[in-house]
Structures are given as structure tokens and as C-alpha cells.
Amino acid sequence: MTATGPATVPATAALALGDDALVLSHRLGEWAGHAPVLEEEVALANIALDLLGQARVLLSLAGDEDELAYLREERAFRNLQLVEQPNGDFAHTIARQLYFSTYQLLLHTELAAGNGPFAPLAAKAVKEIAYHRDHAEQWTLRLGDGTEDSHERMRRASEALWRFTGEMFQPVEGLDADWAGMEERWLESVRDVLTRATLTVPEGPRTGAWSAGAGRQGLHTEPFGRMLAEMQHLHRSHPGASW
Amino acid sequence: MTTTDWPLWEVFVRSRRGLSHTHAGSLHAPDAELALRNARDLYTRRGEGVSIWVVPAAAITASSPDEKDPFFEPAADKPYRHPTFYEIPEGVKHL
Amino acid sequence: MATAAAQRTAGTQPDGDGVPDTADTADTAAYQRAFDAAVAADERVEPRDWMPDAYRATLVRQIAQHAHSEIIGMQPEANWITRAPSLRRKAILMAKVQDEAGHGLYLYSAAETLGTGRDELLDKLHSGRQKYSSIFNYPTLTWADVGAIGWLVDGAAITNQVPLCRCSYGPYARAMVRICKEESFHQRQGYESLLALSKGTPEQHAMAQDAVDRWWWPSLMMFGPPDDESQHSAQSMEWKIKRHSNDELRQRFVDICVPQAESLGLTLPDPDLRWNEERGHYDFGVIDWTEFRDVLKGNGPCNEQRITQRRRAHDEGAWVREAAAAYAAKHTGTAGAAGHKTHETGAARA
Numbered sequence: 001m002t003a004t005g006p007a008t009v010p011a012t013a014a015l016a017l018g019d020d021a022l023v024l025s026h027r028l029g030e031w032a033g034h035a036p037v038l039e040e041e042v043a044l045a046n047i048a049l050d051l052l053g054q055a056r057v058l059l060s061l062a063g064d065e066d067e068l069a070y071l072r073e074e075r076a077f078r079n080l081q082l083v084e085q086p087n088g089d090f091a092h093t094i095a096r097q098l099y100f101s102t103y104q105l106l107l108h109t110e111l112a113a114g115n116g117p118f119a120p121l122a123a124k125a126v127k128e129i130a131y132h133r134d135h136a137e138q139w140t141l142r143l144g145d146g147t148e149d150s151h152e153r154m155r156r157a158s159e160a161l162w163r164f165t166g167e168m169f170q171p172v173e174g175l176d177a178d179w180a181g182m183e184e185r186w187l188e189s190v191r192d193v194l195t196r197a198t199l200t201v202p203e204g205p206r207t208g209a210w211s212a213g214a215g216r217q218g219l220h221t222e223p224f225g226r227m228l229a230e231m232q233h234l235h236r237s238h239p240g241a242s243w
Numbered sequence: 244m245t246t247t248d249w250p251l252w253e254v255f256v257r258s259r260r261g262l263s264h265t266h267a268g269s270l271h272a273p274d275a276e277l278a279l280r281n282a283r284d285l286y287t288r289r290g291e292g293v294s295i296w297v298v299p300a301a302a303i304t305a306s307s308p309d310e311k312d313p314f315f316e317p318a319a320d321k322p323y324r325h326p327t328f329y330e331i332p333e334g335v336k337h338l
Numbered sequence: 339m340a341t342a343a344a345q346r347t348a349g350t351q352p353d354g355d356g357v358p359d360t361a362d363t364a365d366t367a368a369y370q371r372a373f374d375a376a377v378a379a380d381e382r383v384e385p386r387d388w389m390p391d392a393y394r395a396t397l398v399r400q401i402a403q404h405a406h407s408e409i410i411g412m413q414p415e416a417n418w419i420t421r422a423p424s425l426r427r428k429a430i431l432m433a434k435v436q437d438e439a440g441h442g443l444y445l446y447s448a449a450e451t452l453g454t455g456r457d458e459l460l461d462k463l464h465s466g467r468q469k470y471s472s473i474f475n476y477p478t479l480t481w482a483d484v485g486a487i488g489w490l491v492d493g494a495a496i497t498n499q500v501p502l503c504r505c506s507y508g509p510y511a512r513a514m515v516r517i518c519k520e521e522s523f524h525q526r527q528g529y530e531s532l533l534a535l536s537k538g539t540p541e542q543h544a545m546a547q548d549a550v551d552r553w554w555w556p557s558l559m560m561f562g563p564p565d566d567e568s569q570h571s572a573q574s575m576e577w578k579i580k581r582h583s584n585d586e587l588r589q590r591f592v593d594i595c596v597p598q599a600e601s602l603g604l605t606l607p608d609p610d611l612r613w614n615e616e617r618g619h620y621d622f623g624v625i626d627w628t629e630f631r632d633v634l635k636g637n638g639p640c641n642e643q644r645i646t647q648r649r650r651a652h653d654e655g656a657w658v659r660e661a662a663a664a665y666a667a668k669h670t671g672t673a674g675a676a677g678h679k680t681h682e683t684g685a686a687r688a
Contacts, residue, residue, distance in 0.1 A: 056429070234422075238542065
């Protein structure tokens with residue numbers, strides 16, 4: 001991956017990163033009008049908009065952004081299973097944000113430091129992601145170390161999503177990164193936040209028979225098909241139309 | 244349920260370097276850290292700021308309207324504090 | 339720095355109850371005269387100034403209703419975020435709905451300066467004791483409704499709001515300045531979206547026309563009842579909370595929309611709409627005020643749905659708000675890791 005310029009960007013990698021951002025942005029967009037407090041309406045929308053912006057740049061590197069977003073079948077999406085998980089309660093959304101943004105920050109920091117084709121856009125995204133990571137950390141602390149109820153919810157959420165976190169460190173073709181080293185730093189970083197939030201690091205496996213690298217291969221979970229059906233139906237109902 | 248009452252914070256934003264912070268509005272937050280983040284999301288969505296202060300609204304001491312006279316009127320009768328008070332012959336520069 | 343005449347002569351009212359602490363009737367009359375003079379002279383009233391109880395109550399009611407409208411108004415459009423037909427439109431719509439949440443927050447803050455907290459106002463919204471704009475009780479049935487809302491509903495709102503930037507109450511006027519500035523894109527994106535549909539496939543064009551047919555009349559109702567039936571109008575105009583009458587603003591809006599509809603290639607659903615040379619305005623048909631009052635009373639297509647969703651979001655979020663408050667109580671006094679107590683905290687986005 002020494003060549004530069006959009007033309008030589010590896011499509012597999014652009015799709016993997018772009019789909020992560022697109023799908024998570026969509027999930028966060030589902031919060032609009034439902035957030036626990038008005039200030040969070042604004043905060044969650046900010047994160048969703050950042051991710052959507054990242055997705056559009058990345059998908060455009062791999063082809064036409066709308067064709068890729070709206071006309072691919074479920075099995076052609078390359079996002080992690082983690083980001084497609086339904087919002088659940090606010091604790092689940094925050095756990096998903098913590099796991100993903102920590103990963104995304106580590107990966108983009110590496111990409112930004114390198115001289116590969118993703119370096120320029122990673123450098124821009126890092127600033128956004130750092131803020132997402134901070135938002136997730138602040139809320140993990142407050143929910144974990146808040147009331148008994150919130151502690152319990154945050155514990156359940158951190159455990160429920162744990163099995164989707166191993167997949168993040170399966171090498172992606174075309175991305176030059178130290179995956180094993182990233183995984184170590186990820187564990188360290190997440191452990192630090194959970195501990196300060198008076199939570200323990202979940203003990204379960206971080207991958208399952210179904211989830212090991214599966215999203216990146218186009219194998220997804222049931223809720224994802226429904227999400228895509230909703231996202232794509234209008235666009236698909238009017239073939240060739242402009243909006 | 245009373246514990247959901249988040250206190251009020253006043254938000255001051257520096258719109259760019261070289262300018263002072265000005266009052267932008269207020270918001271609710273449980274603590275200073277979240278107040279700062281909420282302020283960033285709410286008051287600088289369009290890149291309106293480079294720096295933010297948040298102050299608990301309860302910590303602000305204000306001059307009340309009927310204190311305004313003693314507070315501000317003395318300044319109004321000291322026109323010699325202002326450069327326009329002085330007459331300078333036309334054509335004199337750099338004053 | 340215009341100091342309101344009212345400020346100079348009026349007493350303070352730190353408890354915000356509308357009654358000067360040392361009031362006697364003579365004082366009150368003097369405060370009232372000073373207040374009237376300040377308003378007449380187009381000076382701004384600020385939070386700690388003396389003001390008549392009725393002025394305060396009117397403002398709280400109006401600002402709260404305005405804030406509630408922003409918050410409830412998120413729902414019909416958020417209904418389409420997950421189905422937006424292109425990523426560009428999706429980003430625009432998300433940003434717009436987010437703005438509405440932000441505008442709600444600015445307005446709740448403005449109401450708060452009058453001594454009424456947000457929790458209390460939300461409580462009144464949730465229990466139906468305070469209203470929001472009836473327009474949001476209509477459903478968004480197709481994607482074109484998002485465009486029609488931007489063009490017509492936001493257009494009507496802007497027509498109403500621009501004069502509020504000069505409202506006599508300072509905090510409300512300042513909130514409106516910010517809101518109007520931010521909303522300038524809301525109407526344009528709606529118009530642009532409708533234009534794309536109108537010039538698109540026959541199906542898209544039909545979708546756009548159908549949306550305009552459904553949103554036109556409710557948009558005209560947004561200006562409120564005719565002047566001769568409007569309860570609060572005369573007093574609000576005297577107080578300079580309101581600057582133009584309902585009918586004046588409605589006419590202004592119609593005059594603006596007719597040529598815009600022509601450029602869109604869409605028809606406004608009113609056979610009586612025609613230019614009146616003599617008046618220099620467009621004449622338009624009779625508004626169905628029975629429908630207006632019916633929706634206002636709670637019988638619109640979505641009244642129940644909107645308030646139920648709002649209440650549910652609030653109730654389901656209670657544990658989150660409690661958790662944050664509990665955390666703050668435990669950790670008060672310890673400087674947070676990311677906050678800098680004495681230094682300026684850079685909050686700029688890249």
C-alpha cells in the first residue's frame with residue numbers, strides 16, 4: 001500500500017471502514033426524537049453526522065456512495081457486526097460507542113501516521129473520533145458509577161456487546177496496521193474506562209462461532225436485514241430517480 | 244425524580260482568537276464536564292467558537308437594576324475619559 | 339448598552355415572582371409607567387427588570403409554546419431520517435432535526451430567564467397544559483412531506499419569527515436572532531428537495547404535488563386565527579412581543595409563496611388564489627377554521643402519537659438523567675479529567 005491517490009485505494013478496505021461509519025451513523029440517527037435528554041439529542045446527532053460524513057468520503061472512494069449504500073444486498077456489506085446491533089437502551093448505545101470509538105480511534109491514529117492512501121482522511125477523522133470516544137467515556141462513567149439501576153444497565157450492556165469486539169482485530173485487506181498491538185491497546189483502554197466506571201471487564205469470549213470476522217465477510221445478524229430494508233426501500237422503489 | 248433536576252450553566256464562547264468570550268446562552272448539565280461538552284455541541288455546531296467557558300448560573304453575582312445608577316452613572320459624567328472629549332486642530336495626525 | 343428606562347427607575351425583583359419586594363401601589367404605578375415608556379421607546383426589557391405580571395405570563399406562555407413546537411416538530415421529520423433516499427439528503431435532514439433540538443434548548447433557556455424552569459415547562463407539555471404548534475399534529479406520509487415542511491412550514495415559521503428578533507424581551511429576541519440565522523438553510527433545503535422531486539420522474543412529481551396539497555392549508559393556519567378573533571394579539575402588539583398581526587403575516591406569506599410555487603412547477607390547492615391589482619396582494623380562499631380548532635383541541639391525526647412519544651422519551655430517559663445527577667453528587671469538587679478548571683478549554687472542531 002505505498003501508492004497514493006483515490007484511484008488506488010483498496011476497495012475492500014474503503015468498504016469496511018465506510019460501512020462501519022454508515023451503519024453506526026444510521027443506528028444513531030434512530031435516536032432522533034427519542035434521546036433521554038434534549039442535550040443528548042444534539043450530541044448523538046453530532047456524532048451521527050460526523051460518521052455519515054466519513055462514510056460518504058470512504059464509499060465515494062469505492063464507487064458511487066448512493067449505489068453502494070442503497071443498492072447492495074445485506075451480504076455485500078462489510079461492516080462489523082458490532083455497529084449494526086440495535087440501539088437497545090441508552091446504556092447499550094453507549095457501550096457500543098465506547099467499544100467502537102476506541103477501536104476506530106486506534107485504527108485511524110495508525111492510518112493517519114502512515115503514508116497509505118487513507119492517511120489524509122484518517123487525519124481528519126481522528127479529531128472527530130476523539131470526541132466520540134470522549135463522549136462514550138463520559139457517559140460510561142456516569143452510568144456505571146451513577147445509580148444502582150444505571151450501574152446494572154451499563155453492566156448488562158457492556159457484557160451483551162462484548163462478544164462482538166473480537167471481530168474488530170481481524171486484519172482487513174488493504175489496511176496496514178498492527179492489529180495485535182491495537183487489540184492490546186484497545187483492551188487496556190476499555191479496561192481503564194470500565195474500571196473507573198466501577199464495572200469489571202466482561203469475562204465472556206470476545207468472538208463466537210458466528211461473529212469471528214464475519215461482518216467483514218458479509219455475514220451479519222438478523223436485525224441488520226431489517227435495518228437495511230428500512231434504509232433502502234424508498235431509494236429502491238424509484239429506480240434511477242434523483243433526489 | 245427530583246434528582247433529575249440538572250443545574251443551569253451559563254455559556255461563554257470565544258468566537259475566534261483575539262476576541263474575548265461573550266455570553267452565548269445557557270444550558271442544563273449535571274456537572275462541569277458535561278456542561279462543557281453540551282455547550283460545545285449546542286453553541287458551536289457551526290464552528291462558532293474556538294474556546295468555551297461554562298459557569299454555574301448560581302455562581303454569578305449580578306448588579307440589580309436599582310443598583311445600576313450608583314454602578315454606572317458616575318462613569319457617564321466623566322467625558323474626559325473618552326478621546327472625543329478633546330479638541331485637536333485639524334490636520335494634526337497620529338493622535 | 340441602552341439602559342432601559344425601566345431599569346433606571348424600577349425596583350428589583352430578585353425572586354422573579356413579578357411583585358417588587360417593597361411594593362406599594364404608588365411604586366407599582368411608577369414601575370408600570372417606566373416599563374410602558376421603555377417599551378414605547380423600543381428599548382429592550384431584560385430579565386431582572388420590573389415587568390407587569392401579565393407581560394411575564396404572556397412571554398412564558400409564548401416562549402414555552404415555541405420551545406415545545408421545536409421539540410415536537412422534530413418528530414414528523416425524524417420519521418424520515420432512516421428512510422432518506424440519498425446520503426446527502428440524510429445528512430441534511432439529520433442536521434435539520436438536530437437544529438430543532440438546539441432551538442428548543444435556546445428557547446427553554448429564554449423562558450428560564452423569566453423564572454420558569456425547563457422541567458416545569460416540559461411537565462406542562464407532557465400533561466397537555468401547554469400547547470405546541472398544531473401543524474405538527476399532521477403526519478408525514480411520504481418523503482415529499484419533508485420537502486413541503488421545509489418550504490411551507492419553515493417558511494411560515496420564518497415569516498412569524500423574523501419580527502420576533504425585535505421582540506421587546508431581550509433574551510427571547512436574542513434567541514430568535516440565533517434561530518433565524520440557523521434556520522435560513524431549513525427552508526432552502528426543503529425548496530431544493532421539492533424542486534428535485536417536481537422535476538424528477540412522474541411518480542416523484544406526483545408525490546411532491548400531493549405533499550403541497552396536504553401542507554398548504556395547515557401552513558396558513560400557523561399564523562393563528564384571524565385578527566378579529568385572536569385573543570392575545572392586541573395586548574402582545576402593544577407590548578411589542580408581537581410586531582405584526584396574524585392576518586398581515588399570513589398575507590405576506592401567501593404573497594411570497596405564489597411565485598415560488600410557480601418556479602417549482604407545483605400548484606397551490608386554492609382555486610380562489612389570484613392577484614388583486616387593487617390591493618397589491620394575492621387574494622386567497624377561506625381557511626377552514628373548524629379544522630384548525632379541532633386539531634388544536636386534540637383531534638388532529640397525530641396529537642396523541644406526538645405527545646405519547648415525547649412522554650415516553652422523557653420517562654425512559656429518567657434513569658439516565660438520575661444517573662448523571664447521582665454521579666455529579668458523588669464527584670462534586672473533584673476536577674474532571676477532561677475539564678480544565680482555570681484554563682480556557684479549546685472546544686473548536688477541526
